[in-house]
Amino acid sequence: MATALAERRQRVLHLARTHLGMDVAWLSRFTGGEQLIVQADGDLAGIGLEINCGTSYEDSYCARVLTGDLPSVIPRARHDPRTRDLPITARLGIGAYVGVPVSRPDGSAEGMLCCVSRSAQPRLDDRDARFLQLLARLLEESDDSALQAAAADEEQARDRSRTRMLRALAAREVQPVFQAIVRLHDLQVVGVEALSRFDRSLGTDPAQVFSDAGQLGLGPDLELVAIERALEQLADLPEGMRLGLNASPQALMDPRLTARLLDERGDRLCLEVTEHAPVRDYPTLVRTLDGLRAEGVKIAVDDAGAGFASLRHILQLRPDSIKLDLEITRGIAADPVRQALAQSLLGFARSLQAELLAEGVETGEDLQALRSLGVDLVQGYLFGRPGPLAQAVSTKESRR
Structure with a gap:
């Protein structure tokens, strides 16, 4: 069961990263004042993070998204006045960010589903946050059918875009x-x-x-x-x-x-x-x-x-x-x-x-x-x- 859950999470993370065109996607859990990276897809080491590596929750983008101080989508993190001077922007080399909460059954935030790029991604908008919210809900559930349908739709859309x-x-x-x-x-x-x-x-x-x-x-x-x-x-x-x-x-x-x-x-x-x-x-x-x-x-x-x-x-x-x-x-x-x-x-x-x-x-x-x-x-x-x-x-x- 644990293996099946890990595989499901990995498919969700890969779909999130490739759909948004980002360098890395990760699933985190909040614990003891830290944000712990549970699973990732992409070049996590490239931004200086590791699986099961804890980072300060208070200093993170995720904490600010949950309090409403930051939006879920930041296309140009090094230009946005809300993020360009944050120490974590320089430390992780964040160029663009999208993050949404993953919730417990009671509705509280258990962690975050995040995607990060080292370069700016000016095309990102609220539609990408909504897509990530859909994937976050899939992480909260056990049914794979919606994920498979979303992956198939994304592949078809990518093929059409490449042909064009x-x-x-x-x-x-x-x-x-x-x-x-x-x-x-x-x-x-x-x-x-x-x-x-x-x-x-x-x-x-x-x-x-x-x-x-x-x-x-x-x-x-x-x-x-x-x-x-x-x-x-x-x-x-x-x-x-x-x-x-x-x-x-x-x-x-x-x-x-x-x-x-x-x-x-x-x-x-x-x-x-x-x-x-x-x-x-x-x-x-x-x-x-x-x-x-x-x-x-x-x-x-x-x-x-x-x-x-x-x-x-x-x-x-x-x-x-x-x-x-x-x-x-x-x-x-x-x-x-x-x-x-x-x-x-x-x-x-x-x-x-x-x-x-x-x-x-x-x-x-x-x-x-x-x-x-x-x-x-x-x-x-x-x-x-x-x-x-x-x-x-x-x-x-x-x-x-």
């Missing part, structure tokens, strides 16, 4: 748009960043579409198509301007992508290493980037100041450009703490002989504050929303 994504990749259904990168001291456009937009059949939120592709095992394929579509317009970019391209560490490990980048003039490209998932092999990534650097490609790191992962990227990759996270940029004119943090990161960038680019600039006041601090480059809606290349390269400050 493969068709989009075959048809190259990625529309590149561009946003100006502006030199702050004279407000001249010196480059553009390429971004992607998609047909409604894939979804209107680009971050979610890339996340969905990753969960389907097609993340690098989608990134390659997006980069190829952007490179098709490189010939139309005025001489002297750089084209910024986004690529995850996983995509950069794909030889197809590096070969495609080496087909172009490296001195026209800036490669922005994004944070979709943790890097497990920095030495290989560094060798790949060094090969691109040798051909003139500049390397940038995104979201500086947003969390430990971006700082680890900077320390390991020694980028040519560091992008100041928009959570620091927005409202910086009226916030001495944001100013102090930006000033510290600017000094850090100078020590690496790197540029500091502030993204998310939307007001003239924030622009002036960044100029006073000595920031090199800026990007944001103040200079126009992402659009056609011709619009981006001719953009003017919109506050006039």
Whole structure:
């Protein structure tokens, strides 16, 4: 009976983790002021936890969910003001979280069913919490039939999603748009960043579409198509301007992508290493980037100041450009703490002989504050929303 119960729990945990696209799912029990991990699916060790390992209940997300201080779904834990400064966020490297209680017959919480990802998962919403609540009820019951039906439905939905994504990749259904990168001291456009937009059949939120592709095992394929579509317009970019391209560490490990980048003039490209998932092999990534650097490609790191992962990227990759996270940029004119943090990161960038680019600039006041601090480059809606290349390269400050 105990073996059957463990097998049932394992199927529930696996279904929870794969359905939500997370790194680990676990079942915990509350005991003696601790949260004890009873069973898990996925890379539990990767976030520093172990089976039958107790952690402080008081410090946990779970305790705060039960008291109503946190929602059940936290798509961007390192950006959410309710969680970004909690010690457990940094200690476990939490990028996204979903957790619901598992109840005793009297309705009190016996423990939690939780899913955690080390990277942000912007697609998560209340529907995922409701799905996890369904699975939590299955853990409270002994009947497997509902679980089997849910697993079958999930498999069919995944097959449909994968087929839809493969068709989009075959048809190259990625529309590149561009946003100006502006030199702050004279407000001249010196480059553009390429971004992607998609047909409604894939979804209107680009971050979610890339996340969905990753969960389907097609993340690098989608990134390659997006980069190829952007490179098709490189010939139309005025001489002297750089084209910024986004690529995850996983995509950069794909030889197809590096070969495609080496087909172009490296001195026209800036490669922005994004944070979709943790890097497990920095030495290989560094060798790949060094090969691109040798051909003139500049390397940038995104979201500086947003969390430990971006700082680890900077320390390991020694980028040519560091992008100041928009959570620091927005409202910086009226916030001495944001100013102090930006000033510290600017000094850090100078020590690496790197540029500091502030993204998310939307007001003239924030622009002036960044100029006073000595920031090199800026990007944001103040200079126009992402659009056609011709619009981006001719953009003017919109506050006039």
